Amino acid sequence: xVPSRLLRLRARLAPIAAMLxxxxxxxxxxxxxxxxxxxxxVYRDDQVTAFRDIHPVAPTHILIVPNKHIPSVNELTxxxxxxxxxxxxxxxxxxxQDGVDQSGYRMIVNTGSHGGQTVFHLHxxxxxxxxMRFPMG
Ligand code: 5GP
Ligand code: ZN
Numbered sequence: 001x002v003p004s005r006l007l008r009l010r011a012r013l014a015p016i017a018a019m020l021x022x023x024x025x026x027x028x029x030x031x032x033x034x035x036x037x038x039x040x041x042v043y044r045d046d047q048v049t050a051f052r053d054i055h056p057v058a059p060t061h062i063l064i065v066p067n068k069h070i071p072s073v074n075e076l077t078x079x080x081x082x083x084x085x086x087x088x089x090x091x092x093x094x095x096x097q098d099g100v101d102q103s104g105y106r107m108i109v110n111t112g113s114h115g116g117q118t119v120f121h122l123h124x125x126x127x128x129x130x131x132m133r134f135p136m137g
Contacts, residue, residue, distance in 0.1 A: 024069035029121035033067050043094060047086050050094055050126075059129025060098040060105065064091050070122040073111045091126045100128030 024030050031037035032051060039051040042062060053061040064087045070076065076084065088107065095101040105128030110117040 024121075027069055027119075027121045029063075029065050029119060029123065030069050033065065042097070043090060045090075047083055048090055050090060053125070058127045058132075060095075060100050060127065062091075062094050062098070062126040064094070064124040064126060066122055071120045072117060072122055073109060076122075087124045091124055094126055095128060098128065104128065104132075106132050 028037060032039040032041075033049045039054075041049060041051045043050040043064075046067070048064055048066055050062050050064045053063055066080075066083055066087065070080065091107050092101070095105050105126060108125040108127065109123070110125075
C-alpha cells in the first residue's frame with residue numbers, strides 16, 4: 001500500500017482505536033485484572049484471572065476472564081483459540097477446587113444484548129452448587 005493511503009487509513013481508524021482504548025480503560029474487569037478494583041480473586045496466571053461474581057446466582061459463581069480486553073465472543077480471532085481453551089481448563093480446575101465437579105455445574109458465555117451480556121469484557125461464568133434450571137432461553 002502506498003504511504004499516503006496508509007496515512008489516510010490510519011487517520012480513519014484512529015477514532016475507533018481511541019474508543020476501544022477508552023472502553024478498556026473504563027472496563028471494570030480490566031480494573032480487577034490490574035488490581036485497580038477490588039474482587040475476591042480465586043485464581044490468576046499470565047493469561048486469565050478468575051474471581052467470584054459480585055451477585056452470585058448459586059453457591060459457586062466464578063467469572064473466568066482473559067487478562068487482555070476482548071469485548072465479547074464476536075471479537076475473537078483464531079489467535080485466541082488457545083486462550084479460550086485455557087479458560088475452560090481453568091474453569092474445570094476451579095469446579096474441582098469448589099467441590100462441584102462431581103455434582104455438576106454450568107459454564108456460560110453470554111454475548112451481546114439478546115445473549116444477556118452486561119459487562120463487555122469476555123467472561124466465562126462457572127455456576128454450581130445447586131441444581132440448574134432448564135430449559136434455558
Ligand atoms: P454478563 O451478564 O455480562 O454475562 O455477566 C456479568 C457478570 O458480572 C454478572 O453476573 C455481574 O453480577 C458480574 N459483575 C458485574 N460487575 C462486577 C464487579 O464489579 N465485580 C464482580 N466480581 N462481578 C461483577
Ligand atoms: Zn476489559
